[in-house]
Amino acid sequence: MIIGLLATPVLAAIMIPFARRWADYIFLVLATILLAIAITMVPTESVRMLSASEIGLPGDFSFRIDGFSTLMLVLTGFIGFIVAIFSLGWTREYTYYALLAVMFAGMNGLILVSDLFSLYIFLEITSISSFALIALVRSRDGLEAAYKYLMLSAVATAFILLGLFILYGSAGSLAFEEISRLSANPEHAGVRLFCLALLVIGLAIKSGLVPFHGWVPDAYTAAPNPISIALAGIVTKVAGLYTLVRVTFSVFGVTPTISSILMVLGLVSAVVGALAALTQNDGKRMLAFSSISQMGYILLGLGTGSPLGIVGGIFHLFNHAILKSLLFLNTAAIEKATGHRDLSRMGGLASRMPVTGATFAIGSLSVAGIPPLNGFWSKLFILIALFQSGHPVVAFIALITSVVTLGYFLVFQKKALFGKAEARFSDVREAPLNACLPAVILASIVVISGLLFHEFIDLLIEPAANVLSRGSGL
Amino acid sequence: MITPVLLLIVILATLAIYLNDLLLGAICLAGVSALLSWVIYQFGMPYAAVFELSVAAGLITVLFISTISLVKPAGQSERELGLEAGNPSPLPRLFEEDAREGKALKRLPLVVAILAILLWELRESWPSIRYAPAFDAPFAETLWHIRTVDLFGQITIILCGVFLVVHFFKERAS
Numbered sequence: 001m002i003i004g005l006l007a008t009p010v011l012a013a014i015m016i017p018f019a020r021r022w023a024d025y026i027f028l029v030l031a032t033i034l035l036a037i038a039i040t041m042v043p044t045e046s047v048r049m050l051s052a053s054e055i056g057l058p059g060d061f062s063f064r065i066d067g068f069s070t071l072m073l074v075l076t077g078f079i080g081f082i083v084a085i086f087s088l089g090w091t092r093e094y095t096y097y098a099l100l101a102v103m104f105a106g107m108n109g110l111i112l113v114s115d116l117f118s119l120y121i122f123l124e125i126t127s128i129s130s131f132a133l134i135a136l137v138r139s140r141d142g143l144e145a146a147y148k149y150l151m152l153s154a155v156a157t158a159f160i161l162l163g164l165f166i167l168y169g170s171a172g173s174l175a176f177e178e179i180s181r182l183s184a185n186p187e188h189a190g191v192r193l194f195c196l197a198l199l200v201i202g203l204a205i206k207s208g209l210v211p212f213h214g215w216v217p218d219a220y221t222a223a224p225n226p227i228s229i230a231l232a233g234i235v236t237k238v239a240g241l242y243t244l245v246r247v248t249f250s251v252f253g254v255t256p257t258i259s260s261i262l263m264v265l266g267l268v269s270a271v272v273g274a275l276a277a278l279t280q281n282d283g284k285r286m287l288a289f290s291s292i293s294q295m296g297y298i299l300l301g302l303g304t305g306s307p308l309g310i311v312g313g314i315f316h317l318f319n320h321a322i323l324k325s326l327l328f329l330n331t332a333a334i335e336k337a338t339g340h341r342d343l344s345r346m347g348g349l350a351s352r353m354p355v356t357g358a359t360f361a362i363g364s365l366s367v368a369g370i371p372p373l374n375g376f377w378s379k380l381f382i383l384i385a386l387f388q389s390g391h392p393v394v395a396f397i398a399l400i401t402s403v404v405t406l407g408y409f410l411v412f413q414k415k416a417l418f419g420k421a422e423a424r425f426s427d428v429r430e431a432p433l434n435a436c437l438p439a440v441i442l443a444s445i446v447v448i449s450g451l452l453f454h455e456f457i458d459l460l461i462e463p464a465a466n467v468l469s470r471g472s473g474l
Numbered sequence: 475m476i477t478p479v480l481l482l483i484v485i486l487a488t489l490a491i492y493l494n495d496l497l498l499g500a501i502c503l504a505g506v507s508a509l510l511s512w513v514i515y516q517f518g519m520p521y522a523a524v525f526e527l528s529v530a531a532g533l534i535t536v537l538f539i540s541t542i543s544l545v546k547p548a549g550q551s552e553r554e555l556g557l558e559a560g561n562p563s564p565l566p567r568l569f570e571e572d573a574r575e576g577k578a579l580k581r582l583p584l585v586v587a588i589l590a591i592l593l594w595e596l597r598e599s600w601p602s603i604r605y606a607p608a609f610d611a612p613f614a615e616t617l618w619h620i621r622t623v624d625l626f627g628q629i630t631i632i633l634c635g636v637f638l639v640v641h642f643f644k645e646r647a648s
Contacts, residue, residue, distance in 0.1 A: 010630055013637070052623075061623045095641035102634045109627060121525070121627035128631060132638040168519070 002063050002112060003055055004037050005073065009105035016098040023094040024087060030101055031084040034108070035077030044070040044463055049114065064114035064176070067463025068250075071314070072111045072242050074460070075321050079234040080104050082325055082438040086332070087226045089434035096136055096224075103129035103230070107238045116164055116174040116251070119243065123160070126239045127153045127206070130231065134223045145222035149215040156205035156212075163198030166191060176251050183252050196252050200244065200261060207240025209299070210269040213292050217276075220288035221341075225332035228284060232291050233325035237317060241295060245302060249468040259305045266299030267394055274404040278411075283331045283341045286412060287324065293405065294320045294367065300398060301382035302468070304389040310465040312381025315457060319374045319449070323363050326442035330360040333431035333439070334416060343412060348421030352428040355436045357417045359443040364413060366446050368406035374450040476516060481590060483509045500538035507534070528628045 012030040016023045047066040055063075083100070106125030113119050131153070135146035168174055170191045171182040182188050201212070208216035216236075220228050248258050273293025280286035298320065301313030333356045334349060335341050350357025366373035369380075379402060386395035430436065449456045483506050490502035507526055515523035 006626065010626075010633065013630075013633055017640075093641075095637045098637045099634060102630055102637070105630055106627075109623075109630075113623065118623050118627065121624050121631075125627055125630050125634065129634045132634060132641075136641065138642075165522075 001037055001040065002050060002065070003057070005034060005108040005112065006105055008033055009101040009108070013098045013101040013105070016094050016101065020094040021092075023097040024084075024092055027097040027100060028081075028084040028088065031077065031080040031104075034104060035074070035081050038070070038073035038077040041065065041070045042074060043067075043459055045466075047467065061118065062114050063112040065112070066467045067465075068242075068246070068314075068467045069111045071318065071460050071464040072238060073108065075318060076104065076107050076111065076234050076238060079230060079321060079325055082233070082329070082442065083226050083230050085438045086229065086329060086434055089432050090224070090226055093136075096133070099129050099132050099136070100230070103133065103235070107234065110238055110243065114176050116167065116176070116179065116247075119246075120160060120164060123206070123239055123243060124157065126235060127157075130219075130227075130235055130239075133227045133230075134219055136227075137224055139222065141218070141222035142224075145215070145218035149219045152205050152212070152215045156202040159198045159202035159205075163195040163202065166198075167195045170195075179251050180253065192252060193257070196248070196258065199247050200265075203240055203244040203247065204265060205240075206236070207244060207295060208236055208292055209240075209265050209295060210272040210292060213269070213273075216292055217285050217288040220291065220328075221282060221284045225328070225335065229325050229328045229332070232287065232328050233321050236291070236295070237321055241298060241317065245468065249302075254305050259303050262299050262303035263391070263394065266296045266301075266303055267397065269293065269296030270300060270398060270401050271296070274401045274408070278404060278408045280408075281343050283334065283343055283412065283416065284328070285341075286343075286408060287327050287331060290327075290367065290405065290408070291320075291324050293401065294324070297379065297382055297398065300394065301378075301385060304382075304385045304391070306385050306389050307465065307469050308381055309385030309389065310468050311457060311461055312378055312385055314464045314468070315374070315453075315461045316378035316382060318461065319366065319378050319446075322442055322445050322449075323367050323375060326359060326363040326439060326446065327367070329435060329439050329442065330356050330363065333435040336435075337428045337431065338425065343415040346416040346422075347419050347425075348417075349425060349428065350417040351421050352425060353417075353430045355439060356431050359439040360417060361413060362443045362446055364409035365406075366450065368409055369402045370406070372450045374446055374453065374456075377450060377453045476513065479509055479513060483513070484590075497539065500535055503538070504535035525624070525628065528632070 009030060012026055016026055019026060044065060044067045047064065049062045049064055051062040052060065080100075087097070087100075103126055106122050106127075106129060109122035110119060110126060113122060127149075131146045131150045134149060135143050164174060167179060167182070170188060171178045173179075183192050205212040205215075220232055223231060248254060248262065252258065270293050273289045273291070273296060277286045277289035277293060280289060294316070298313050298317045301309045301311075301316060303309070303313075331341065333353065334346070337349070337353060338346060350361075362373065366375035369376045371377075379398075383395050383398060386392070386398065431439075486502045486505045486509070490499045490506065493499045493502065511523045511527035514526055
């Protein structure tokens with residue numbers, strides 16, 4: 001099963017150039033297989049280490065399966081499935097599908113590996129395929145965004161590699177357990193903190209957290225629409241946030257210093273992202289800044305280190321992956337219908353595009369934390385955890401930021417979707433099935449996981465939160 | 475053995491910076507990466523050595539050479555950028571003059587000499603640096619048997635590079 005998560009996308013990438021006419025369908029089948037394999041792993045209560053010999057492979061390595069990795073595998077498979085459906089009507093370019101398959105192989109590898117060097121390699125696979133996909137259309141904006149992402153990612157890589165070199169020199173291994181043992185030894189506290197700082201900076205760049213977010217608005221805006229969905233929906237979650245959380249919680253262990261670093265990064269990202277989103281007139285750019293802001297909320301929850309905060313953070317990570325995929329999908333549909341993304345030149349589109357308008361309203365209200373949608377519960381958990389852990393001021397700022405979030409989404413809806421329908425949009429029709437179907441699926445998940453949040457948390461979120469609450473090591 | 479190799483790395487790296495021919499520069503850089511991977515292996519870090527060899531010396535060189543071959547002839551690019559004689563940009567002209575007069579290459583021996591002196595001065599530090607391989611396993615054993623998952627990752631990275639190059643070459647041809 002585990003080998004399927006890595007080998008199937010690579011085999012698909014090799015197969016696609018030989019069956020170019022079927023590239024889109026091959027990727028759809030691949031995404032379905034990856035999602036099915038990930039679902040079979042749910043629920044995962046214990047931590048399992050699968051050595052190479054156990055899965056019939058040569059070598060001295062092992063894969064790690066726990067509640068957190070299972071959740072991320074399910075999310076990756078699901079967003080891959082959504083991207084595959086949306087891409088059916090978008091392009092038949094075979095290199096696009098081959099690169100997408102490589103990117104999903106990279107993300108699955110990143111989630112499964114149990115040593116920092118392999119983690120670095122899969123991180124690079126994910127990043128390199130992302131640059132390639134952003135630059136694929138070869139527009140001036142796309143190339144500029146890919147170049148910016150490439151340069152900042154190279155800086156991130158330098159920080160991560162330097163951290164790994166020093167860790168390897170200190171611990172003699174890069175396996176998660178060995179680093180955990182090093183962390184437990186007070187003699188190595190200085191080395192540990194220095195290496196962790198290097199890794200956190202590198203991974204914060206990959207996550208697009210403030211003040212390392214320079215590449216995010218350009219990359220999300222200039223990327224082809226399905227790639228924007230993948231980037232905002234899952235790539236930055238896996239390549240940045242998952243790796244950051246895995247390294248801090250499961251490898252180094254959360255100390256008060258690490259907790260404070262995560263909370264500062266989270267708070268600054270939440271506030272700056274929301275304020276910047278408020279001033280945008282380009283729909284995708286607004287969503288990009290909103291994405292930075294919501295990543296900040298996730299870190300705020302996790303930074304508390306309390307069980308409720310971790311549940312809130314993980315739940316918000318899940319919600320944000322679903323919500324941003326939905327909102328970018330809606331924006332793509334609007335862009336295709338109107339030919340641009342300028343909010344000031346839109347209006348009344350909801351009457352012409354009822355499915356897009358309704359699903360966008362559900363998604364944006366959930367991001368803003370309106371009950372009973374899923375975003376409300378995750379934000380509520382985060383705010384309560386902040387109060388309980390003795391950070392009432394941070395909780396108050398987070399609450400105000402949530403109001404700002406509601407503000408910019410209302411502005412988006414007022415300018416683009418509601419109000420008087422303009423005559424020049426009389427020819428605008430609802431988005432095609434390949435855009436409407438994934439939007440309806442995603443919006444349904446937003447509503448269902450909000451109404452049945454308790455069951456949902458029991459099934460997917462709590463096993464993941466338990467892994468992080470247990471701290472470093474196994 | 476390691477000092478001459480380090481000196482060769484410095485010479486190749488300096489050449490990569492100073493050569494006006496980008497293609498030769500990329501090849502020099504590949505040479506630097508290949509030699510560096512040998513040095514890293516000697517320092518007892520076979521994983522990093524394998525990665526350096528396959529990605530930096532292999533994939534990155536392919537990407538550099540592909541990019542260079544995609545670039546339009548200099549004259550055409552300059553016209554498009556409005557950098558003809560009537561509208562010169564001081565920075566390109568500076569390098570252009572340097573290149574025409576061969577000043578860049580004339581400075582090369584001086585740079586190499588300075589770096590050689592620095593290396594010679596640092597020779598006393600070498601014994602304190604451990605460069606015996608920390609692993610008993612030979613290179614091939616490390617590559618094929620111990621780090622199989624990384625090898626899989628590297629093949630995937632190379633695959634990604636190939637698709638990108640194919641895509642851009644195809645667009646260029648069309």
